[in-house]
Amino acid sequence: MQFTADIIARHLGGEVEGQGDATVFTFAKIEEAKPGAITFLANPKYTHHIYTTEASVVLVRRDFQAEHPVKATLIRVDDPYTALAALLQLAQSAIRPNPVGIEEGSRVCPGAEVGENVYIGSFAYVADGARIGKNVKIYPQCYVGAGAEIGDDTILYPGVKVYHGCRIGKRCILHSGAVIGADGFGFAPDAQGVYHKIEQIGIVEIDDDVEIGANTTVDRSTMGRTHIGRGVKLDNLIQIAHNVEVGHDTVMASQAGVAGSTKIGANCMVGGQVGIAGHITIGDRVQFAAQTGVPKGLPDDSRVMGSPAMPIGDYARMVVAQKKLVALMARVDKLEHLLKDKN
Amino acid sequence: MQFTADIIARHLGGEVEGQGDATVFTFAKIEEAKPGAITFLANPKYTHHIYTTEASVVLVRRDFQAEHPVKATLIRVDDPYTALAALLQLAQSAIRPNPVGIEEGSRVCPGAEVGENVYIGSFAYVADGARIGKNVKIYPQCYVGAGAEIGDDTILYPGVKVYHGCRIGKRCILHSGAVIGADGFGFAPDAQGVYHKIEQIGIVEIDDDVEIGANTTVDRSTMGRTHIGRGVKLDNLIQIAHNVEVGHDTVMASQAGVAGSTKIGANCMVGGQVGIAGHITIGDRVQFAAQTGVPKGLPDDSRVMGSPAMPIGDYARMVVAQKKLVALMARVDKLEHLLKDKN
């Protein structure tokens, strides 16, 4: 497939500056692009690359003003990143494999319900009483347990495991190795220190439009449900413990972990490797910098950093002070000597 | 299934206060319960919910004294949480799928030994020389390598991988995505900085009554064994490196990691995201707060926090002092000025 600058501009509602018949067949980062590639300039930090890029076409803001000659053909748009996203979506729909049908070597148990137009790959297992919506894609080696539900248009990439009774919404994407509904970590010690299992009879419920990263785990609740709200995006290798609730449109970066029974609000942003303690309540729109450790609940709109978490400004000042700590020790030593001398 | 308060009380050795014929068919948290649910009150923090809960039945301590009218029927027991655990176990045995038999589409190699009354799901692979005890459940897509052993009554949930030669005890539960016996991370650099693999010819040995969380990894040893003691409970996404030994009845929360050749004692409690360095020895009954970083060995009964780890009281005091650090800088500035003025 290849497209001209003119055709792309028309698709995006953009304006061509340069050769309208410049053709592109691939995408590239501005600093790595070769002839035949389309790229974009959104972050001002990268502006200098536009004068040297070999890209054939560059998406730029409508108000971009070149300070040197630019070889590439420009397409001026309102928001180059959004425009790029639209083109990537177009490209993806053309190149991504789009399997349909129930492949030989898969197992759909007799009591399962399967909607129309689904893909169930070889070596996938759909247990009794499971319900699979329409247009769902279940790639090879996935497991959908007894009575579990998968909503319309959802994709389970190879090897996703959904335990019995859990419910996944519509238009969700679960990446390989995600485990939904393993037992919550619940044990009661006896007088000898031997742990006895607390059975976890609840489920996981995931609302619509959620994406779950590779090898992320969401545990089933002790009773009731562990709940992931609409539009939540979880990166890879995240832990969501039993009974947790995550509000809609919250995003979490890789390797974050949320301990049991904690409630996280809507529209939060959780950085990589953040740890959030159990049995606390986090408000809406809270932002956590990477590696933050959160022992206590936080009100709406908090922005925190550090372990234990503190307001991001306080943290920044503390870090500056910490760097001066060795010198401070010396200064206090000196003050003590001075005062001693005086006495 | 539904039960009356009288029947439940008789099962638990409890005492009914209210309507003995109140019926319940589900479990719920006290603050979310609807009519028809049984719940419990163990944590005093939640006491106020008992006056508003819609639960039909609440398990309470024998000495619980209501300060306001309570609508729900109460069942008085010695320990409400233990009583709940007993009921959950009963419910679980009724609702959990209990598959038996060797499903079509599984592969049990001719040289494998399989005990009686096992379940081996479709697309599970049991290699030559593997030995599977009686009543074992091997869910779909699991892999049991050549010569590996799985003890009686153990459950491998879908997609567990046990490499060749590893041994799992009796009554263990391994959750989806757990990987037992991948190669330890052993490489020797040459003069050019190129790493050469140190072959890992040891095994993993897991004793009886161990539970291993989803996507947790336990590496095989260089030689000898990596050893997980009886009754250990590991949460999800934990890393246990090669040659590690974990003593009996130790519990670890999610995303903790233990580096190579470290010995951890019995009855330890390891918080989430804790990192423990390699080649050190940790005593018995040591407790690690979440996100602790442990560079050195620790004696029995230590309680540590922070990175690097320090006694939990010292850590608490240091955190308080750190919050005052910016102010302290200003105070020292002022002292210096004062002294200067005096000279």
Next chain:
Amino acid sequence: MQFTADIIARHLGGEVEGQGDATVFTFAKIEEAKPGAITFLANPKYTHHIYTTEASVVLVRRDFQAEHPVKATLIRVDDPYTALAALLQLAQSAIRPNPVGIEEGSRVCPGAEVGENVYIGSFAYVADGARIGKNVKIYPQCYVGAGAEIGDDTILYPGVKVYHGCRIGKRCILHSGAVIGADGFGFAPDAQGVYHKIEQIGIVEIDDDVEIGANTTVDRSTMGRTHIGRGVKLDNLIQIAHNVEVGHDTVMASQAGVAGSTKIGANCMVGGQVGIAGHITIGDRVQFAAQTGVPKGLPDDSRVMGSPAMPIGDYARMVVAQKKLVALMARVDKLEHLLKDKN
């Protein structure tokens, strides 16, 4: 299999001291060895064990001087650890299962190309257009997506998932649960805070001689490639985000994470649980202590520790000072009182 000290010494170019006909059939750590075992002494910390070990044979440095009688037969070599590695390799080639052929119950789609002498286990799936080199081993339950490439002599252990279009080099080892090429974590929020997916149309490219640990995830790029250089060794449960580049011969310990678009140089050493921010550049030969948090780029040969990362010496001094912080507060209190008294 068993071997005499004489035969082993000849294989290693070593020199026997003691009984040349001492036979061994297993490996063991020096402190755990029984008769019939060979062990080694490389770390001086373990020297005292040589006087009590029950091992039949011990590999020691050529210049080792016993200070007490040693019962075991010694083999003197230039480097005992390297000698051990050579013996382990020999043993591994003898004991490791070496399956070959395409097993029944695997699925190789008609459009896939498969080299000679491969192993493709049951329930493995090789999609259309995939290319599998010669001598490759694809264990059961692996997935190789459409158009993906696996280089000669590479091993995919059970359950590895390689998404469509990704390329793995020669002589690589990927452990169970590794996920290569899941979508990068790219979303753009709209004015209502709803996140829209940025399609990830790039690939992952892994060069020759790379080892990837169990349950490690390497995401596909937005466009172009996520790139892992030759000889890189990644431990278990590591996250490599989209568009990241890792230079040749860099090693990372378990649970480390690298955020999107970051470039890491060659010959770096990344400790366990390290977090590296996105969009930064790390030089060559940089060393990161465990749990380091890295917000900014670093030049060649940096050695850093702490969160936020600082030079390892500064960190050590800061930690010492932190431990004195509570006392420092008291000292400043006292100075203030003294000065007040003076005024």
